[in-house]
Amino acid sequence: MDQSLPLSYNQSPINNKIMEEKISAKIWPNGPILISGEIKVVYKDGKEEVKKDAHFCRCGHSNNKPFCDGAHKKAGFLDE
Ligand code: FES
Numbered sequence: 616m617d618q619s620l621p622l623s624y625n626q627s628p629i630n631n632k633i634m635e636e637k638i639s640a641k642i643w644p645n646g647p648i649l650i651s652g653e654i655k656v657v658y659k660d661g662k663e664e665v666k667k668d669a670h671f672c673r674c675g676h677s678n679n680k681p682f683c684d685g686a687h688k689k690a691g692f693l694d695e
Pocket of ligand 1: 672
């Protein structure tokens with residue numbers, strides 16, 4: 616699995632609004648990582664996008680990286 620994720624996040628103010636919501640990460644068995652809360656995704660080209668409750672792919676099979684598109688199921692991804 617490619618460990619060099621093309622994204623980052625921070626908890627700094629987004630769109631001049633102070634974030635009051637806590638962010639959490641849940642790792643789904645044999646599936647994506649769910650980041651719950653509002654985050655700013657910074658892509659490798661510098662583009663930024665605000666996302667809320669985003670599922671990030673960790674199987675490498677998504678056609679919508681860095682986000683999960685459900686392809687892990689068809690690929691039979693196992694995290695152990
Ligand atoms: S974890 Fe769902 S497509 Fe990769």
